[in-house]
Amino acid sequence: QKEVEQDPGPLSVPEGAIVSLNCTYSNSAFQYFMWYRQYSRKGPELLMYTYSSGNKEDGRFTAQVDKSSKYISLFIRDSQPSDSATYLCAMFPYQGGKLIFGQGTELSVKP
């Protein structure tokens, strides 16, 4: 079993839809959680960074962490074609610990 599980998709939604992307993990030591966005033929770029359980908002993006269920989510409101990319969750147990990435979910937002 992988330490971090993420549905690879692809996920296709119409413009304006709410998108939910999810990851589950098995290692209860993970404390820091991130979401990276990767456009085609580009490197991943950091989108959201959270530490504690609960929600963190940044514009149209909300990151949610549920440590008791070992489950994290990224919500995208009012999705746009420019949001079409692969979204990777990532997590690590402590400062300096090894960062583990999910497989990535490919998202396509249709105009």
Next chain:
Amino acid sequence: DAGVIQSPRHEVTEMGQEVTLRCKPISGHNSLFWYRQTMMRGLELLIYFNNNVPIDDSGMPEDRFSAKMPNASFSTLKIQPSEPRDSAVYFCASSWGTDEKLFFGSGTQLSVL
């Protein structure tokens, strides 16, 4: 800042040849990471350096892979000899200290025929 710079963007080589990938991290960052990305395995950490010193190379698949960081502004990842199963996108990333907010380069697409 120009960000993390990798070269070449694309590399096509024949099995058995030596391949050298290059990376210039963001100025001021003191941690550097080499990742490999494939459809099957996703993004895998190969090795990372802190203050130019290799800290964890447990992800390096075989002795055919080696990495160096001679100074704070340059690193190389070498594969010798290369094999078709090494075909992947290789990313370099850098960060400040133990803050795991990684900044990635655009990657090198390696094809070994």
